Amino acid sequence: MNDNLQQLAAMLAEARRIAVLSGAGMSTESGIPDFRSAKGLWQQGLRLEEMVSIDYFRASPEAFWQGFKQIFHTKLLGNYQPNDGHLFLAALERSGREVTVLTQNIDGLHTRAGSSRVLELHGTLLTSSCPSCGRRHTLEYINHHELPLCTYCMDVLKPDVVLYGEAVPHLEEAFDAAMDADLLLVMGSSLEVSPVNLIPVEAGRAGVATVLINYTPTRMDRVFDLCVQGGIGDTCRALAPVLAR
Numbered sequence: 001m002n003d004n005l006q007q008l009a010a011m012l013a014e015a016r017r018i019a020v021l022s023g024a025g026m027s028t029e030s031g032i033p034d035f036r037s038a039k040g041l042w043q044q045g046l047r048l049e050e051m052v053s054i055d056y057f058r059a060s061p062e063a064f065w066q067g068f069k070q071i072f073h074t075k076l077l078g079n080y081q082p083n084d085g086h087l088f089l090a091a092l093e094r095s096g097r098e099v100t101v102l103t104q105n106i107d108g109l110h111t112r113a114g115s116s117r118v119l120e121l122h123g124t125l126l127t128s129s130c131p132s133c134g135r136r137h138t139l140e141y142i143n144h145h146e147l148p149l150c151t152y153c154m155d156v157l158k159p160d161v162v163l164y165g166e167a168v169p170h171l172e173e174a175f176d177a178a179m180d181a182d183l184l185l186v187m188g189s190s191l192e193v194s195p196v197n198l199i200p201v202e203a204g205r206a207g208v209a210t211v212l213i214n215y216t217p218t219r220m221d222r223v224f225d226l227c228v229q230g231g232i233g234d235t236c237r238a239l240a241p242v243l244a245r
């Protein structure tokens with residue numbers, strides 16, 4: 001184990017209340033590409049911010065769904081499984097620690113892995129809801145209908161992901177969880193997306209120990225007490241002995 005990993009193992013062994021902020025890099029080892037890999041999909045002359053926005057959904061729901069399904073094609077149809085990173089966090093919770101996961105991901109894999117305290121800051125791809133009556137519809141239903149309509153009132157459904165122009169849910173709760181923790185662990189995020197990227201800044205200011213596990217350096221590295229550069233799977237497998245402590 002290198003020095004950084006040993007330091008992280010010691011911090012984890014001590015921490016009783018842990019907040020984890022996860023990004024797209026958390027799920028790449030489950031086969032889901034991160035943000036940048038998907039950029040080739042933004043096409044038709046529209047930018048991502050326009051195609052996946054609440055204004056576009058309201059103005060042209062049919063064109064919105066066509067673009068949305070194209071952009072999220074792999075994620076909508078794939079049967080993805082949690083990887084060793086998701087499973088490690090669930091095991092950390094089972095070991096008796098309080099673990100709150102704040103995730104920017106919309107794939108539902110933390111919950112599937114067994115984590116019970118998950119705040120989905122960008123919503124979920126697994127359901128869509130009716131803007132009129134609020135009824136939820138499953139991913140299977142969405143995949144079977146080119147233009148998914150509410151089975152009750154026939155209104156066009158809206159994906160339960162947070163679209164550009166919509167408020168981020170659970171944000172205050174997420175900041176509180178990070179600031180009340182002994183340790184904030186950020187995993188697989190470029191920390192380019194605001195306001196979520198302010199969570200480690202505020203936690204650090206509140207005196208919470210902060211660690212980043214990421215393949216590549218980010219513009220926010222300097223706000224962390226410790227940066228572990230590496231893969232999430234390898235890192236979590238190396239940290240497994242901490243679970244017994």
Ligand code: NAD
Binds near residue numbers: 027035106188
């Ligand atoms: P990002 O794509 O901007 O950054 C991902 C980071 O993770 C990169 O810095 C990369 O080096 C790192 N990384 C990739 N695989 C890794 C691994 N196995 N181990 C360690 N590091 C790894 O992602 P972001 O910061 O989450 O922002 C992207 C936005 O796109 C978010 O808003 C998110 O909601 C959305 N998104 C979600 C998913 C998903 O649900 N799985 C996938 C793609 C994008």
